[in-house]
């Protein structure tokens with residue numbers, strides 16, 4: 001069986017420049033969530049799209065395949081004009097034959113699950129054409145289903161609602177199982193007899209006397225028609241991710257404030273506290289505690305602590321403390337048992353084990369050896385206005401507070417830099433470097449100054 005996902009609509013209610021199915025949920029285009037579930041129960045998929053956005057859909061598909069590890073075949077079909085869900089379905093014709101049975105889904109129902117689809121297919125086993133109907137207390141916005149003994153008679157859309165249909169609590173999920181030969185032989189009989197002047201797939205479904213399969217699983221079928229619904233659906237998907245991880249031994253504090261994308265891997269015995277954002281290809285190893293922080297495309301080792309910090313495209317080994325208020329970015333590699341404290345920024349730098357940079361520092365394009373101590377306010381001056389240069393701080397070096405290390409420069413092992421120095425030359429190992437004006441004390445200067453002022457005529 002093949003699935004056909006209808007994704008060529010404009011999504012007027014989104015008020016957007018790009019089509020609704022390309023809008024992302026947890027970093028993945030909406031149609032990807034449907035595609036993933038559909039491919040769990042079918043052998044290949046056809047996504048019907050607007051040809052004007054072919055490139056965008058192709059790029060999204062690459063990402064979807066990577067994130068959800070999809071190996072089955074996915075093809076695009078093109079609906080040139082968005083004249084309705086029926087025309088959209090028929091646009092898949094070049095990729096189908098009369099022998100095919102298709103599972104049809106809408107790209108805007110991202111909460112659909114493969115379990116629900118499998119159940120629908122099972123219950124409709126004996127019927128060539130079937131539709132999944134949802135029993136709900138809130139039918140607003142969905143097509144109302146009129147049937148006779150589970151044989152579909154008519155679906156009345158919200159826009160075309162009659163008094164009689166208004167109170168119906170059985171609605172169209174937008175999911176169908178159809179025999180392709182029947183679709184091809186009958187679709188031309190459907191007229192756009194509705195307020196929108198569109199060709200409705202629902203009218204074909206009535207013509208084919210679809211078998212109505214009922215479910216009360218409303219959540220799975222929420223159609224995303226505006227951006228408010230988009231945010232609600234996203235929360236729902238985050239909740240599913242959190243539930244799965246919690247079952248695997250991850251502790252979440254204030255889960256309603258947490259954002260986690262599907263590629264994030266969190267090992268057991270981690271604690272993810274309030275206001276944590278975890279994005280992209282991120283791994284958090286066992287025992288690590290994170291709160292009020294954002295981590296993207298990064299690996300955090302075992303038993304680390306991260307508070308009020310941002311980590312992007314970087315790696316942190318084990319037992320390291322980060323924050324509050326640290327910024328680790330773009331190729332930073334931090335070793336074991338390091339301490340990266342308040343207002344410390346680390347960019348494209350390698351810090352070996354046990355490095356301490358506890359306060360107010362910028363380490364950019366630097367190599368810092370084991371056990372080095374970076375005093376408060378140390379700055380690597382890595383940019384000369386044109387090019388970036390490297391700073392090397394060898395092991396056990398001690399950089400005094402408020403020093404500037406003007407790159408390219410090297411501080412040898414075990415050396416000390418006096419506080420307030422501006423270092424422009426390499427410092428050999430085991431040395432003390434002082435690079436600032438020598439202090440001079442002018443004794444009694446203030447008293448004499450004040451006396452002079454008093455004696456001056458007004």
Ligand code: UD1
Pocket residue numbers: 006007008009010011020021048079081082083084085087088106107108109141142143144155157171172173174199200201202222223225
């Ligand atoms: C549709 C159903 C409605 C059902 C609801 C379930 C019709 C006429 N109505 O309504 O009975 O309750 O879904 O969520 O089918 N699309 C195209 N080309 C088009 C128009 C739409 O590909 O020309 C795609 C859209 O991208 C979308 C899907 O079809 O993914 C559904 O379209 P939408 O406009 O959202 O239909 P609804 O009004 O929600």
Ligand code: CA
Pocket residue numbers: 106108223224225
């Ligand atoms: Ca819809």
